[in-house]
Amino acid sequence: MIAETVTAFNERWWNNFLESTNVLKKTNVFHNCMQKQETASMREDVMKIIRLIAINNIPEFGFRLYIEGKNIASKELSSFFENFTPGNDEKFEEWSERAFGDKKFGIIINRGEKFNPTLVEKIAKKITPLTEKVGIPRLGVTFTIFIGNYGWTPLGIHTDGLGENVMHFHLGKGGKTMYTWDVETYEKIVEPANRFNNTKIEEILDKANVFDFEDGDIYFMPYGEYHVGKSDELSIGLTLWFNNHTxxxxxxxxxxxxxxxxxxxxxxxxxxxxxxxxxxxxxxxxxxxxxxxxxxxxxxxxxxxxxxxxxxxxxxxxxxxxxxxxxxxxxxxxxxxxxxxxxxxxxxxxxxxxxxxxxxxxxxxxxxxxxxxxxxxxxxxxxxxxxxxxxxxxxxxxxxxxxxxxxxxxxxxxxxxxxxxxx
Structure with a gap:
């Protein structure tokens, strides 16, 4: 008997998603959710966001840049935008090579949804069957975009805001790994003063849950888990936040x-x-x-x-x-x-x-x-x-x-x- 193929993001797929995440309470990875041409198109959408921010020189709209682990200040960002505005047809990999060469870098863009309505439309079509099942978050849905080959997330081990469930659409080309710790385990092995933005990661990796994902995969994580990401390969991750705050x-x-x-x-x-x-x-x-x-x-x-x-x-x-x-x-x-x-x-x-x-x-x-x-x-x-x-x-x-x-x-x-x- 040939198994029926379930298309990603249709009703049956979302039913499986809810079952596999214990109705948005359990971390999990879902593989091969998007085709390569689709993630390539979405990487181009992200490049349009970077281009728009650079042309208008508006880092105050939640744009953060890290080069070799250093957070680049606003004045330096203005100079960076002037020198390295992405060209209209420049691919993500080409621009990264021109702007950073062999340097490790990371870019975080908050509230990315306001900059590219087309990207919102693509994601909205995917998640509408989910929100029809479980409802719309009371404080809405937002984007944060993570870009680069920065190694460990610059923020260190941390938890996200109360009520913020996250769905990470991995747009490649490189892969990424997330390490998570449940609250009881983490708080037993890390002193209170060191728990947030903890950069002493290797010391407790043996106690972590490990989730690897590649181009086209989706990673889901409920709020409250201590976590840190690692991106050694050049990649883009679009994280979708379901904001059910207090x-x-x-x-x-x-x-x-x-x-x-x-x-x-x-x-x-x-x-x-x-x-x-x-x-x-x-x-x-x-x-x-x-x-x-x-x-x-x-x-x-x-x-x-x-x-x-x-x-x-x-x-x-x-x-x-x-x-x-x-x-x-x-x-x-x-x-x-x-x-x-x-x-x-x-x-x-x-x-x-x-x-x-x-x-x-x-x-x-x-x-x-x-x-x-x-x-x-x-x-x-x-x-x-x-x-x-x-x-x-x-x-x-x-x-x-x-x-x-x-x-x-x-x-x-x-x-x-x-x-x-x-x-």
Whole structure:
């Protein structure tokens, strides 16, 4: 009897994944999940991220570089970007040789999802069957990208944040090894003062669990395990973080969002306070900065509205925390075209007034005039239907002039939710 082949990332594969990880509680490796041409394409996507960061010289967006174990400071990074911006067609291996030669190096890029929507789309398609089974992490999904041949992870032995389960998509070409220790074993053999960012790795390797993986493999690890990676060969690893932090962490994130959306930024220098301790009239200096609607509702009602927007934004982006940067490219409305939604994403919406329709597109809230024809168009797109240009314009309000209809389409396009196919 010939065994049935299970395609990676389909429902049966994810069922096996959940069983093999004890429903996201056990470390494991899954081999041959991606074809070589797919990982090569994803390495090119990562190179586009490095190129974008280098061209714009923005290391503050979570870019860290280590050369021969030394963390390169911001000023040196600026010089590095100027001299070693990857070329448009330069392969990862070619750029690494040009930039580093024989030196050992490591690059860590946090929140990589905001820099390359195409890479997010590829990963989102893979993990959607999983999130449909187990749900979306309450604080979203994020990328961290590990690049190089740096040997031991520069951070040393450590644990990840509370509630942060990680899935490592290994993009090759070289392999990688992860060493893990369960909490009881590790804390028995390592003194408290030395447990975090521990670089005395070889001394306790005999007590470690060892996981080897290669190009196209996936490594899963639940939060709480002490671990360290080793990459002697040149490789890229895309780590996908499922962020289920504490209830307090979610509450604080919502409060930050509430303040961001309701508090005007002021650069006025405060005067010295000459009033007596029982006089609070100068609280007006703070009160005036809040939007008018802030005073019309109680705090928890406002926070609940913030949570609604936060959750709908997260779901509109397949669980990913960061929305992509808007496209600079525009639709050429002089040509004929068809449009289709980018799977697995959906446009989510609600209306809380007669005048505004609130759309959530790839993690971003956009408010438009409340018109039922926009909802009709969204329903057609969300169904997966490919729509002719004429159908789109006929669906939108007949009383609108052509520029308004183009504007609606442009919003969809610049926020990476539709594919435009020019016929």
């Amino acid at each position: 209830e307090s962490a979610l509450a604080k994130k919502l409060i930050d969002s509430l303040l961001f959306n309701n508090l005007e930024e002021s650069y006025e220098i405060l005067p010295m306070d000459t009033s007596p301790y029982y006089d609070f009239e100068n609280f007006e200096d703070v009160k005036k900065l809040f939007h008018n609607n802030f005073g019309d509702k109680n705090f928890l009602t406002l926070l609940e509205s913030t949570y609604r927007d936060y959750k709908m934004a997260l779901y509109s982006n397949a669980g990913f925390w960061e929305p992509p940067f808007p496209k600079a490219e525009k639709i050429d409305h002089n040509l004929n075209f068809k449009i289709k939604i980018k799977e697995p994403f959906k446009i989510i919406y609600y209306s809380d007034s007669d005048s505004l329709l609130n759309l959530f597109i790839r993690g971003k809230k956009i408010s438009l005039i409340n018109n039922s024809s926009i909802i009709d168009l969204i329903k057609k797109l969300n169904s997966g239907e490919q729509l002719q240009k004429e159908t789109v314009f006929n669906t939108l309000d007949i009383s609108w002039n052509l520029d308004i209809k183009k504007y609606v389409l442009d919003i969809f396009f610049e926020n990476h939710i539709i594919i435009v196919d020019y016929a």
